[in-house]
Amino acid sequence: MKFSVTVTLKKDVLDPQGKVVSQTLRNMGIDNLNQVRQGKFFEIDLKEQDQSKAESQVKQMCEKLLVNQIIEDFKINKI
Amino acid sequence: MKFSVTVTLKKDVLDPQGKVVSQTLRNMGIDNLNQVRQGKFFEIDLKEQDQSKAESQVKQMCEKLLVNQIIEDFKINKI
Numbered sequence: 001m002k003f004s005v006t007v008t009l010k011k012d013v014l015d016p017q018g019k020v021v022s023q024t025l026r027n028m029g030i031d032n033l034n035q036v037r038q039g040k041f042f043e044i045d046l047k048e049q050d051q052s053k054a055e056s057q058v059k060q061m062c063e064k065l066l067v068n069q070i071i072e073d074f075k076i077n078k079i
Numbered sequence: 080m081k082f083s084v085t086v087t088l089k090k091d092v093l094d095p096q097g098k099v100v101s102q103t104l105r106n107m108g109i110d111n112l113n114q115v116r117q118g119k120f121f122e123i124d125l126k127e128q129d130q131s132k133a134e135s136q137v138k139q140m141c142e143k144l145l146v147n148q149i150i151e152d153f154k155i156n157k158i
Contacts, residue, residue: 004085006083006085006120007120008120008122018121018122021121021144021145024144025140025144028143028144030136030140032125032126032127032136033123033124033125033126034124034125034126035122035123035124036121036122036123036124037121037122038119038120038121038122039119039120039121039122040117040118040119040120041085041086041087041117041118041119041120042097042100042115042116042117042118043087043097043114043115043116043117043118044112044114044115045112045113045114045115046111046112046113047111047112047113048111057109057111061104061109064107065100065103065104065107066100
């Protein structure tokens, strides 16, 4: 069973990486850019048939390792 | 208009970051893990009303800056 996990910085946290990307895009001539924010993406493949069990396991992985919940949010989707 | 861009390594490309994450998760006691693959995530906010125009702009950003198409795939979604 496969899940995707998207980790993004919370709204009020500064995102220097995203700032660099958006500045670079502007320098390349894109003039209608509001903002770019960068995050992380994980594709997690589990040997588990029970969806709710698998989902709670992925949530646990996020909370324990993948996500710093002080500054980041995460979203889990089945794929 | 906001878009999300997910950048993942192509299937046959080695993913050392993902390997480290999956090994760490196994060491933490998760024993039913098949695989973890890591990617990048961008949230791009454009001042543009025309959706198809905005989408083609985001595609261009991916091709010119955000994605190395030799080893990476990307997916664009409106959010």
